[in-house]
Amino acid sequence: MNPGALLQQEIEHTGREIFALIDQNQRKMSVLRRNDFYSRLMDWCMRDESFKTQMFRFVDVLPTLTSADEVVRHLSEYLRDSKATASGLLRGALSVGTVLPAVPATVIRKNVAAMANIFITGKDGPSALRNLRQTWKEHARFTVDILGETVVSEREAEQYAQRYHQLLEFLAGATADWHVEGSLAATEPPLVNVSVKISALCARIQATDPERSIEMILARLRPIVAQAKRLGAFINLDMEHYGLKQLTIELFKKLRTDPEFADYPHLGLVIQCYLRDSFADTEQLLSWNSSLRRPFTIRLVKGAYWDYEKVIAAQRTWEVPVFVSKAETDANYEKVCRLLLENRDLVYPAFASHNVRSIAQAMVYASKVGLKPGDYEFQMLYGMAKPIRRALVKLGHRVREYCPVGELVPGMAYLVRRLLENTSNEGFLRAKFSSNASISALLADPSSLIGDNQGNGQTPPSLAQPEFVNEPPADFALDDARRKMDLALQQVQSQLGKSYPLIVNGKPVTADEGIPSLNPARPEQIVGYGAAGNSVNVMDAVAAARGTFSRWSQTSFEERARIIQRVADRLRQRRHELAAWEVFEVGKTWMEADADAVEAIDFCEFYAEEARRLGPGRLTQDIPGEVSIETYIPRGVGAIIAPWNFPLAILCGMTVAALVTGNTVVIKPAEQSTVVGALFMQALEEAGVPPGVANLVSGTGEAVGSYLVVHPGVDFVAFTGSREVGTAIWQLAGITLPGQRNLKKVICEMGGKNALIVDTDADLDEAVLGIIHSAFGFQGQKCSALSRLILVGEVGDRLLPRLTEAAAALKIGYPEDPSTDVGPVIDKDAQAKIDRYRTIGKQKHKIAFEATLPNHLKGYFVPPTIFVDVPIDAQIAQEEIFGPVLSVHQAGDLTQAIEMANSTPFALTGGLYSRSPDNIAKLRNSFQVGNLYINRSITGAIVGRHPFGGFYMSGGGTKAGGRDYLLHFTFPRVVTENTLRRGFAPDTSEVRSD
Numbered sequence: 001m002n003p004g005a006l007l008q009q010e011i012e013h014t015g016r017e018i019f020a021l022i023d024q025n026q027r028k029m030s031v032l033r034r035n036d037f038y039s040r041l042m043d044w045c046m047r048d049e050s051f052k053t054q055m056f057r058f059v060d061v062l063p064t065l066t067s068a069d070e071v072v073r074h075l076s077e078y079l080r081d082s083k084a085t086a087s088g089l090l091r092g093a094l095s096v097g098t099v100l101p102a103v104p105a106t107v108i109r110k111n112v113a114a115m116a117n118i119f120i121t122g123k124d125g126p127s128a129l130r131n132l133r134q135t136w137k138e139h140a141r142f143t144v145d146i147l148g149e150t151v152v153s154e155r156e157a158e159q160y161a162q163r164y165h166q167l168l169e170f171l172a173g174a175t176a177d178w179h180v181e182g183s184l185a186a187t188e189p190p191l192v193n194v195s196v197k198i199s200a201l202c203a204r205i206q207a208t209d210p211e212r213s214i215e216m217i218l219a220r221l222r223p224i225v226a227q228a229k230r231l232g233a234f235i236n237l238d239m240e241h242y243g244l245k246q247l248t249i250e251l252f253k254k255l256r257t258d259p260e261f262a263d264y265p266h267l268g269l270v271i272q273c274y275l276r277d278s279f280a281d282t283e284q285l286l287s288w289n290s291s292l293r294r295p296f297t298i299r300l301v302k303g304a305y306w307d308y309e310k311v312i313a314a315q316r317t318w319e320v321p322v323f324v325s326k327a328e329t330d331a332n333y334e335k336v337c338r339l340l341l342e343n344r345d346l347v348y349p350a351f352a353s354h355n356v357r358s359i360a361q362a363m364v365y366a367s368k369v370g371l372k373p374g375d376y377e378f379q380m381l382y383g384m385a386k387p388i389r390r391a392l393v394k395l396g397h398r399v400r401e402y403c404p405v406g407e408l409v410p411g412m413a414y415l416v417r418r419l420l421e422n423t424s425n426e427g428f429l430r431a432k433f434s435s436n437a438s439i440s441a442l443l444a445d446p447s448s449l450i451g452d453n454q455g456n457g458q459t460p461p462s463l464a465q466p467e468f469v470n471e472p473p474a475d476f477a478l479d480d481a482r483r484k485m486d487l488a489l490q491q492v493q494s495q496l497g498k499s500y501p502l503i504v505n506g507k508p509v510t511a512d513e514g515i516p517s518l519n520p521a522r523p524e525q526i527v528g529y530g531a532a533g534n535s536v537n538v539m540d541a542v543a544a545a546r547g548t549f550s551r552w553s554q555t556s557f558e559e560r561a562r563i564i565q566r567v568a569d570r571l572r573q574r575r576h577e578l579a580a581w582e583v584f585e586v587g588k589t590w591m592e593a594d595a596d597a598v599e600a601i602d603f604c605e606f607y608a609e610e611a612r613r614l615g616p617g618r619l620t621q622d623i624p625g626e627v628s629i630e631t632y633i634p635r636g637v638g639a640i641i642a643p644w645n646f647p648l649a650i651l652c653g654m655t656v657a658a659l660v661t662g663n664t665v666v667i668k669p670a671e672q673s674t675v676v677g678a679l680f681m682q683a684l685e686e687a688g689v690p691p692g693v694a695n696l697v698s699g700t701g702e703a704v705g706s707y708l709v710v711h712p713g714v715d716f717v718a719f720t721g722s723r724e725v726g727t728a729i730w731q732l733a734g735i736t737l738p739g740q741r742n743l744k745k746v747i748c749e750m751g752g753k754n755a756l757i758v759d760t761d762a763d764l765d766e767a768v769l770g771i772i773h774s775a776f777g778f779q780g781q782k783c784s785a786l787s788r789l790i791l792v793g794e795v796g797d798r799l800l801p802r803l804t805e806a807a808a809a810l811k812i813g814y815p816e817d818p819s820t821d822v823g824p825v826i827d828k829d830a831q832a833k834i835d836r837y838r839t840i841g842k843q844k845h846k847i848a849f850e851a852t853l854p855n856h857l858k859g860y861f862v863p864p865t866i867f868v869d870v871p872i873d874a875q876i877a878q879e880e881i882f883g884p885v886l887s888v889h890q891a892g893d894l895t896q897a898i899e900m901a902n903s904t905p906f907a908l909t910g911g912l913y914s915r916s917p918d919n920i921a922k923l924r925n926s927f928q929v930g931n932l933y934i935n936r937s938i939t940g941a942i943v944g945r946h947p948f949g950g951f952y953m954s955g956g957g958t959k960a961g962g963r964d965y966l967l968h969f970t971f972p973r974v975v976t977e978n979t980l981r982r983g984f985a986p987d988t989s990e991v992r993s994d
Contacts, residue, residue: 007364007365007368008445010364011357011360011361011364011443011445012360012440012443014360014363014364015356015357015359015360015439015442015443016439016443017395018356018359018360018388018391018392018395019356019439019442021390021391021394021395022356022387022388022390022391041055041115042419045419048082050082051079051082054078054079054082055078055079055082056416056419056420057078057915058074058075058078058079059112059115059412059415059416059419060412060413060416060763060915061074061761061763061915062074062108062109062112062412063408063412064761064762064763064764064915065761066760066794067105068102068104068105068106069105070760070761071104071105071108071109072104072105073916073918074761074915074916075104075108077916077917077918078917112408113408115415116408116415118383119381119382119383119384119404119414119415119418120147120382120383120404120405120406120408120414120415121144121382121403121404121405122405123405123406123407124163124166124167124405124406125144125166125167125170125171125174125405126170126174127405128144128403128405129174131382131403132144132171132175132403133178135382135401135403136175136178138389138390138393139182139393139399140389140393140399140400140401141189141191141193141377141398141399141400141401142193142382142400142401142402142403143193143194143195143234143236143379143400143401143402143403144167144171144193144194144195144403144404144405145194145195145197145238145402145403145404145405146160146163146164146167146197146200146404146405146406147404147405147406147407147413147414148160148200148406150199150765150766150769151199151200151201151202151203152203152765152768152769152772152802152805152806152809153203153802153805153806153808153809154203154805154808154809155805156203156802156805157200157201157202157203157220158220160200160201161200161201161220161221161223161224164194164196164224165223165224165227167194167405168192168194168224168227168228168231168233169227169231171192171194171233172192172231172232172233175191175192178191183373183374183396184373184374184396184398186374187374187375188374188398189234189266189297189348189377190232190233190234190266192228192231192232192233192234193233193234193236193400194228194233194234194235194236195236195237195238195402196221196224196235196236196237196238197238197240198217198221198237198238198240198244198247198248198251199240199244201216201217201220201221202216202217202220203806203809204216204809204810204811204821205217205244205247206818206819207243207475207476207477208476208482208485208589208590208591208818208819209817209818209819210246210247210250210477210482212818212819213247214247214250214251214254217251218251218254218255221251221255222255222258222260225255225261225264225267226260226261228266229260229261229264229266232266233266234266234267234268234297235266235267235268236267236268236269236270236297236299237251237252237267237268237269237270238270239269239270239271239272239301240305241305241308241309241312242275242305242309242312242321242322242477243475243477244477245272245275245281245477246477246478246479247477248269249269249281249285252267252269252296253288255267256289256292256294256296257292262294265294265295265296266297267296267297268296268297268298268299268348268350269296269297269298269299270298270299270300270301271298271299271300271301271336272301272302272303273300273301273302273303273329273332273333273336274302274303274306274309274322274323274329274332275303275321275322275323276321276322276323277321278332278336279332279335279336279339282298282336282339282340283339285298285347286339286343286346286347289346289347290346293346295345295346295347295348296347296348297347297348297349297350298340298347298348298349298350299350299352299379300333300336300337300340300349300350300351300352300353301352301353302329302330302333302352302353302355303322303329304417306322307420309321309322310322310324316472316473316475317469317470317471317472318472318475325449325450325451326446327446327447327449327450328446328450330355330357330358330446331445331446331447331450333353333358334358334361334362334446334447337349337351337358337361337362337365338365340376341362341365341366341369341371341376342369344369344371344375344376348375348376348377349362349376349377350376350377350378350379350400351376351377351378351379352378352379352380352402353378353379353380354380354381354384354385354388356388356442356443357442357443357444357446359378359388359392360443362376362378363395363397373395373396373397373398374398376398377397377398377399377400378392378397378398378399378400379399379400379401379402380399380400380401380402381401381402381418382401382402382403382404383418384418389401467609468605468606468609468944469605470598470602470942470943470944470945471572471598471601471602471605472598473591473594473595473598474590474591474594474598476590476591476594476818482818484576485576485579485580485590485594485818486818487576488576488577488579488580489580489583489816491577491580492577492580492581492583492584493584496519496525496526496527496528496584497526497527497528497529498528498529499514499528499529499530499531500528500529500530500531500674500675500678500698501531501678502531502533502537502541502695502696502697502698503681503685503694503695503696504537504540504541504544504695504696504697505540505541505544505547505548505691505692505695506685506690506691506692507691509531509537509540510531511531511532511533511534511537512532513531513532514529514530514531514532515529515530515531515532515671515674515698515699515700516528516529517529517530517585517671517672517673517674517675518672518827519584519585519587519859520586520587520672520823520824520825520826520827520859520860521587521814521815521816521823521824521857521859521860521861522814522858522859523828523858523859523860525584527581527584527585527675528585528674528675528678529674530669530671530674530675530677530678530698530699531698531699532698532699532700532703533668533697533698533699533703533704534699534703534704535703535704535707537697537699537704538666538697538704538707538708538711539707539711541666541695541696541697542637542666542708542711542713542714543713544691544692544695545637545638545664545665545666545692545693545695545713546636546637546664546713547692548664548690548691548692548693549634549636549637549663549664551690552659552662552663552664552690552693553633553634553662553663553664554662555662556615557611557612557614557615557616557660557662558612558615560611560659560660560661560662561608561609561611561612561615561660562608563659563687563688563689564604564607564608564611564656564659564660564687565604565605565608566687566688567604567652567656567683567684567687567689568601568604568605568608569687570683570686570687571597571600571601571604571648571652571680571683572601574679574683575594575597575598575601576594576597578597578600578648578676578679579593579594579596579597580593581675581676581679582596582597582647582648582673582676583815583816584815584816585647585672585673585675585676586644586645586647586672586673586676586826587779587815587823587824587825587826587859587860588778588815588823589778589815589820589821589823590815590818592777592778593815595940596646596647596648596649597648597649599646599648599649599653599942599943600648600649600651600652600653600680602942602943602944602961603649603652603653603656603657603943603960603961604652604656606943606944606961607653607656607657607660607965607966608656608660610660610963610965610966611660611661611966614632614661614966614967614970617629617630617631617632618630620974624980624985625978625979625980625985626976626977626978626979626980627976627977627979628974628975628976628977629974629975629976630972630973630974631972631973631974631975632661632966632967632970632971632972632973633662633970633971633973634661634662634663634969634970634971635663635715635716635742635745635969635970635971636663636664636715636716636741636742637663637664637665637666637713637714637715637716638658638663638664638665638666638714638715638716638717638718638969639665639666639668639708639709639711639714639716639717639718640654640655640658640665640666640667640668640718641668641705641708641709641717641718641719641720641721641729642654642667642668642669642670642673642677642720643670643720643721644669644670644671644672644673644826645778645781645782645783645826646720646782647669647670647672647673647676647677648676648679648680650720650749650960651667651669651676651677651680652680653943653960653961654718654720654747654960655667655680655684655694657718657960657965657966657968657969658716658718658969659684659689659693659694660966661966661969661970662970663715663716663969664692664693664694665693665694665695666695666696666697666708666714667680667681667694667695667696667697668697668698668699668704668705668708669696669698670721671698671699671700671701672826672827674698677696677698678696678698681694681696701725705725706732709729709732709733710732710735710737712737712738712739712740713739714744715741715742715744715745716742716744716745716746716747716969717729717733717744717745717746717747717748718747718969719746719747719748719749720748720749720750720783721749721750721751722750722751722880722882723750723751723880723906723953723954726748726749726750726955727750727953729746729748730746730748733745733746745968746956747956747958747968747969748955748956748958749783749949749950749954749955749958749960750783750908750950750953750954750955751783751880751882751906751908751954752783752784752785752787752880752906752907752908752909752929752950752954753787753788753877753878753879753880753904753905753906754774754784754785754786754787754788754906754908754909754910754911754929754938755786755787755788755789755790755900755901755910755911756770756771756774756786756788756789756790756910756911756912756913756938757790757791757792757891757894757897757898757901757910757911757912757913757914757923757927758771758789758790758791758792758795758796758799758912758913758914759792759795759894759912759913759914759915759916759919760792760793760794760795761914761915761916762795762799762913762914762915763913763915763935764795764798764799764802766913766935766936767799767913768799768802768803768806769806769937770911770913770935770936770937770938771786771789771803771886771937772803772806772807772810773937773939774786774911774937774938774939775787775789775864775884775886776807776810776821776822776864776884776886777937777939778823779822779823779824779825779862779883779884780864780881780882780883780884780885780886781825781826781830781882781883782939783908783909783954784908784909784931784938784939784940784941784948785882785938785939786886786911786937786938786939787877787880787881787885787886787887788872788877788886788887788889788900788901789886789887789888789889790888790889790890790891790897790900790901791888791889791890791891792891792892792893792894792897793891793892793893796868796888796890800848800868800888803849803866804848804849804866807849807851807864807866808849808851810822810851810864812851812853812854812857812861812863812864813854813857814857814859822851822864822884823861824857824859824860824861824862825860825861825862825883825884826860827860828860830860830882830883831860831861831862833881833882833883834862834881834882834883834884834885835862837875837876837879837881837883837885838850838862838865838885840875840876841865841867841870841876841885841887844874844875844876845867845868845869845870845874845876845887846867846868846869847865847866847867847868848866848867848868848888849864849865849866850863850864850865850866851863851864851865862883862884863884864884864885864886865884865885865886866886866887866888867885867886867887867888868888869888869890870887870888870889871889872889872900872903873903874887877889877904878903878904880906894919894922894923898922898923898926898927901927901928902926902927902928905952905953906950906952906953906954907928907929907930907950907951907952907953907954908929908930908931908949908950908954908955909929909930909931909932909933909938909939909950910927910929910931910932910933910938911932911933911934911936911937911938912927912932912933912934912935913934913935914934914935915935920934928952929950930948930949930950930951930954930955930957930959931946931948931949931950941961942961943960943961944961944962945961946961947959947960947961947962947963947964947965948960948961948962949962
């Protein structure tokens with residue numbers, strides 16, 4: 001028999017021995033028989049995926065509901081159409097609730113609390129002590145974790161740190177007389193064992209600046225570890241989502257090499273084996289420790305955030321960091337397990353799993369490398385696998401339970417994860433204790449279950465992308481992404497101060513004057529000089545565009561699409577450089593600048609694909625004997641007048657939409673972003689856009705923009721900017737001049753006075769972070785930025801203190817600093833305008849928060865400001881401010897909130913945070929905006945996914961990044977041919993009709 005088969009035979013033998021002991025304890029898992037409500041609920045969840053989703057969403061919102069009526073209403077909204085309700089599981093609660101809501105509400109709360117108590121040991125150390133003592137009496141150990149995974153302010157982070165201190169002190173005292181006896185006593189780790197989530201110790205962990213984040217976390221973590229050392233306790237760093245993985249590892253290394261803790265071995269961290277790079281991470285940690293020879297613990301887990309990691313990767317077009325099948329994860333777990341056991345001199349392994357196959361494999365391999373049960377341990381989740389835990393204890397192994405403590409609200413995410421695990425189709429516990437899978441199947445080698453298309457790191461079929469794929473944003477959690485951006489900033493800084501000419505008919509044209517583009521963070525620093533164009537330059541550029549129109553318009557859709565995709569390639573090659581230019585020229589932070597470059601690339605790729613779809617035309621109707629084909633022809637010469645706030649993306653989007661549909665253009669970038677505009681023009685030329693097809697005329701709005709708008713040779717104007725300028729363009733474009741051939745089309749995107757409603761049942765962790773991002777991202781200088789926050793009922797009592805504290809955690813600074821959250825506004829005029837509105841707000845309304853500007857900042861900085869108790873008709877609530885100013889309004893109910901949201905002339909973006917299905921449905925139909933966002937921030941539209949644009953005074957109803965956007969740059973034509981000849985008509989089924 002070959003060694004592999006022999007090993008598998010031993011694993012099966014050990015596994016069957018464990019199963020026999022489990023069956024001696026009880027035939028079914030206690031967790032599935034703990035109470036009738038839980039048992040019936042789990043049965044329905046495993047039978048009905050839709051019911052499971054809705055039920056768990058109800059469980060998630062339940063702790064925030066403040067009245068019996070709210071409990072019954074939400075239960076009805078989530079579950080009134082489910083089969084479980086119809087069958088009687090919840091029918092009684094709903095029927096009684098319509099008359100006496102307090103009765104079912106009390107019962108429901110009691111049952112959910114009981115369900116939570118299955119998995120959560122108590123609300124704090126003292127209340128958990130009874131359960132911890134019971135675990136100890138049953139010869140198992142514990143590690144205690146404080147529930148709650150989102151802190152939005154430094155006060156909350158400090159509170160968590162203090163809770164860890166209190167927990168350590170309490171546990172050390174309460175367990176002082178607990179002693180270990182038996183064969184494992186000689187190798188016993190500290191009795192008090194606490195697991196720490198680093199995300200709870202810092203409100204602003206930034207991927208762009210891990211060094212600063214680590215120092216901020218260490219400021220709170222070092223005292224915790226020092227206390228643990230004094231008390232003889234163990235500290236384990238939990239691993240959370242993938243974005244924090246590398247930071248957690250680096251943080252652990254800092255602790256382990258800190259002279260204060262160099263001789264203290266009782267530190268550990270987690271390796272998540274569902275991560276593709278977990279084996280490499282483990283190898284690197286072992287290699288790092290081989291020279292230090294300072295033993296530590298590695299807690300080996302499968303991973304608890306699999307769904308989240310898959311979704312985030314899909315949303316951001318990143319490679320999926322996790323294995324996509326259970327078999328792959330299980331096989332990798334065994335691989336890492338063997339690596340740890342082979343290096344027992346460097347680490348103490350703790351194998352966290354409920355999978356008997358994984359456990360048996362660890363036991364067998366440990367024996368093969370000469371290890372005894374005291375040389376490693378097994379870990380399990382409290383409330384999840386008691387029969388397995390008892391079996392391992394009986395076999396003489398050290399077993400530790402992961403014991404969470406916390407209130408129900410912060411513990412809800414943990415509870416839902418446990419419920420999902422217990423009802424997962426692939427979960428081991430369900431397979432063994434509910435589905436009654438065979439022991440042979442449960443003990444099968446996971447490597448033998450991996451399909452040919454798995455294990456290769458490729459995006460699985462379930463995550464397959466369409467033809468157009470969004471450009472991935474930079475993942476600044478990765479060293480390489482940060483290094484590239486930092487290098488680009490250095491390179492760009494050495495190129496500041498150059499002059500950039502106009503480009504007319506493919507030739508550079510200098511001007512008598514240059515427009516200095518200033519760094520808004522350091523106005524004394526000139527980023528570059530854009531040539532100051534004039535009316536003569538406009539006429540020359542329009543003539544050049546007109547002269548090349550015929551040839552370009554007759555170029556095939558396919559060829560034009562190829563050229564625009566080459567523009568995308570050029571932008572992609574210079575992506576970090578272009579983002580760096582935006583940092584200096586318009587004051588964008590790293591992530592905002594990268595997002596703008598990504599969006600520009602997306603516009604090129606998306607519009608190229610859409611042009612291919614439009615090009616062949618479409619059959620209007622499939623009628624025998626007649627063929628009618630609708631096609632699209634270009635409008636002519638276009639004026640592209642772009643804003644400074646998205647100096648690359650919007651300029652690029654409007655330009656390539658015009659070009660790919662066969663138009664020729666004259667481009668006018670904003671005065672404040674002439675350098676980025678010139679660099680975009682370079683990309684067009686390098687990609688092969690013919691001379692004269694695209695022309696660049698920089699200059700002021702008065703000298704260039706107004707001439708372009710009224711020029712009779714301009715057939716359409718694509719504009720993004722303020723309402724004042726946009727409406728003026730619309731008015732001027734409506735004047736028909738002598739020699740004008742076309743009625744001038746205006747494709748116009750203007751501003752907004754965007755509102756976000758927070759419902760009484762909102763997830764406040766998510767709402768606070770979404771509000772901060774929406775209102776203060778890029779200093780509030782987005783047309784989609786949040787300006788009005790509308791709070792329903794009494795939710796403000798809970799939200800406003802957290803919101804102001806979260807705003808206080810924002811760092812105001814130079815945008816090239818990777819730790820900066822808030823940079824400068826664009827120029828002196830913008831600063832003065834915003835300050836005028838802030839003065840009005842201070843005179844007439846109550847100020848809840850105003851940031852303090854650091855003294856060393858001398859640029860155009862404006863402190864983020866929040867006003868409360870603002871009437872909805874107040875000046876600061878009706879006029880576009882375009883800066884980091886937020887007004888907060890109180891609504892009695894959702895109906896009033898909607899009326900308030902719809903009370904301005906604008907209709908661009910809006911949002912809602914709510915966990916009421918009925919309220920969400922109501923908002924979908926009644927919130928009058930072009931882009932409505934539910935339970936997320938209201939900025940950051942993604943090309944193809946969120947076609948962007950508003951109506952009323954926010955624009956003409958066009959949708960940039962949408963499938964119908966290109967139509968605005970074309971004239972539709974229909975050619976109809978009678979194909980009936982002598983009673984015979986050809987088959988038209990081959991003609992496209994989509």
